[in-house]
Amino acid sequence: MNKVIVNSGLKAFDVEKIRSDFPILHIKVHGKPLCYFDNAATTQKPKVVIDKLVEFYSSMNANIHRGVHYLSVVSTKAYEDSRVKIKKFINASSEKEIIFTKGTTDSINLVAGSFARGKLRDGDEIIITGMEHHSNIVPWQLIANEKNIKLRVVPITDNGEIVFEEFVKMINGKTKLISVVYVSNSLGTVNPVEEIIEAAHNHNIPVFLDGAQAIQHLNVDVRKLDCDFFAFSGHKIYGPTGIGVLYGKEKLLNELPPYQGGGDMISKVTFEETTFNTLPYKFEAGTPNIADAIALGTAIDYISGIGIDAISKHESELLEYATEKISGLEEVKIIGNAKRKSSVLSFVIENIHPHDVGTFLDFEGVAIRTGHHCTQPVMDRFHIPATSRASFALYNTKEEIDVLVSGLKKIIEVFK
Numbered sequence: 001m002n003k004v005i006v007n008s009g010l011k012a013f014d015v016e017k018i019r020s021d022f023p024i025l026h027i028k029v030h031g032k033p034l035c036y037f038d039n040a041a042t043t044q045k046p047k048v049v050i051d052k053l054v055e056f057y058s059s060m061n062a063n064i065h066r067g068v069h070y071l072s073v074v075s076t077k078a079y080e081d082s083r084v085k086i087k088k089f090i091n092a093s094s095e096k097e098i099i100f101t102k103g104t105t106d107s108i109n110l111v112a113g114s115f116a117r118g119k120l121r122d123g124d125e126i127i128i129t130g131m132e133h134h135s136n137i138v139p140w141q142l143i144a145n146e147k148n149i150k151l152r153v154v155p156i157t158d159n160g161e162i163v164f165e166e167f168v169k170m171i172n173g174k175t176k177l178i179s180v181v182y183v184s185n186s187l188g189t190v191n192p193v194e195e196i197i198e199a200a201h202n203h204n205i206p207v208f209l210d211g212a213q214a215i216q217h218l219n220v221d222v223r224k225l226d227c228d229f230f231a232f233s234g235h236k237i238y239g240p241t242g243i244g245v246l247y248g249k250e251k252l253l254n255e256l257p258p259y260q261g262g263g264d265m266i267s268k269v270t271f272e273e274t275t276f277n278t279l280p281y282k283f284e285a286g287t288p289n290i291a292d293a294i295a296l297g298t299a300i301d302y303i304s305g306i307g308i309d310a311i312s313k314h315e316s317e318l319l320e321y322a323t324e325k326i327s328g329l330e331e332v333k334i335i336g337n338a339k340r341k342s343s344v345l346s347f348v349i350e351n352i353h354p355h356d357v358g359t360f361l362d363f364e365g366v367a368i369r370t371g372h373h374c375t376q377p378v379m380d381r382f383h384i385p386a387t388s389r390a391s392f393a394l395y396n397t398k399e400e401i402d403v404l405v406s407g408l409k410k411i412i413e414v415f416k
C-alpha cells in the first residue's frame with residue numbers, strides 16, 4: 001500500500017508506520033488481506049497495549065490499594081498513573097472525577113442507578129434523543145419504570161440530526177437530566193453538544209454525554225464542553241475490553257450515593273453503619289480491572305503521541321472519500337447525512353439484505369458490521385431492519401476503501 005504522509009501544521013501522519021504498530025492488521029482473512037472497518041464496534045490494539053498487558057502479568061501483578069509489599073505498591077502506582085493520564089487526556093479538573101468502570105454501558109448504569117436513587121422523584125423527566133444506543137435508553141427505562149419517571153425522546157430528521165427546537169421545547173421544570181450521544185454509532189452524526197449543554201445549563205439541568213464514539217475521533221475537553229458526566233469505553237480507543245471511564249464533576253459525584261457496595265469503596269464498616277470512601281473510590285467497589293486500566297493508559301499515550309487532531313483529519317478524509325465513492329453506486333443509499341459526521345458510514349443496498357452484504361464482503365477480507373447496531377429505534381425511524389456499516393479508524397487507508405467499494409460492486413452484480 002502507498003505511504004500516505006499528511007503534514008499540514010499537525011503532527012506528521014504516517015499511516016504505514018501506524019499500521020505497522022498493529023499486529024492484527026497483517027493477517028489474511030479467507031486468503032485476502034484484512035480490511036478492518038468494524039472500528040465502531042471495537043478497535044484493534046497496538047503492540048504497546050498488548051505488551052503492557054503481558055508486562056503487567058509478568059512483572060507487576062498484585063491487588064491495589066491493599067498491600068504494603070513491593071508488587072502492590074508498583075501496581076497501585078501504575079493504576080493511579082493511568083487515571084492521571086485519562087484526567088489529562090480529557091482535561092478533567094481532578095483525578096477524583098475519573099472513575100474506572102467496565103465501559104460506557106457500565107458508566108451509564110452507574111449514573112442511572114446512583115443519580116436516580118439520589119436525585120429523582122416521582123414525575124421527574126429525563127431527555128434522551130432518537131439516535132441513542134440501547135445503552136443510553138434501557139438503563140433509564142429500568143429506572144423510569146421503578147420510580148415513575150418519564151423518558152422523553154428528541155425526534156431526528158431524515159438526515160439523522162436532532163430537531164433542536166423540539167429539544168428546547170421539551171425542557172421544563174420536571175427535567176432532571178439530559179443524556180445524549182455525542183457521536184451516533186449508526187448514523188455518524190456529531191451532535192451539537194455544546195448547544196445542548198448551554199440550553200440545559202440555562203435551566204440548571206445536568207448533561208450526560210455518551211462519548212463511546214467520540215473519544216477516539218474528537219478532541220474531548222470536558223471542562224470546555226462543561227458536560228456534567230462523560231462516558232467512554234477503553235476498547236473503542238485502542239485499549240482493552242472490560243475497562244472504561246465515567247467522568248463526573250466532583251461536586252455532583254460527591255452528592256450521589258454509591259452505586260455498588262463492597263471492598264475499597266468504604267471508609268469504615270460496622271454492622272450498624274458504613275461510611276464511604278472519598279472520590280473516586282466511592283464508585284469503585286471490589287478489585288477493579290487493574291491490568292486493563294493500566295493498558296488503557298498506554299493506549300492513551302499512544303493516541304496522544306500521534307495527536308487526536310491529526311487522527312481526526314485523517315479519518316475525515318477517509319469518510320469523505322468513502323462517502324463520495326459509495327454515493328456513486330446508484331443501488332446504494334447512505335443512512336445518516338448529517339452536516340457534521342464522524343467516521344461512520346451506514347448504508348443499505350436495494351434488494352440485498354445487509355447480512356448478505358457483510359457475509360459477501362467477509363470473503364473479500366473486508367470486515368464491516370451489519371444489523372441494527374444496538375440502535376433499533378434508529379432503524380424504526382428510517383423504516384429499515386438493518387444497515388451495513390463501515391467505520392473508520394486511524395490505521396485505515398483509501399486503498400482499503402477501494403477494496404470495500406469493489407466488493408460492493410461485485411455483490412450488486414451478483415444479486416442482479
Ligand code: C6P
Pocket residue numbers: 040041042102103104105106133135136181183184185186210212213233369373374
Ligand atoms: N457500540 C457498536 O458496534 P460498550 O459496549 O459499553 O463498550 O459501549 C456501548 C455503547 C454505548 N454508546 C454508543 C454510542 C456505542 O456505540 C456503544 C457501543 C458498538 O456500535 C457495540 S454495540
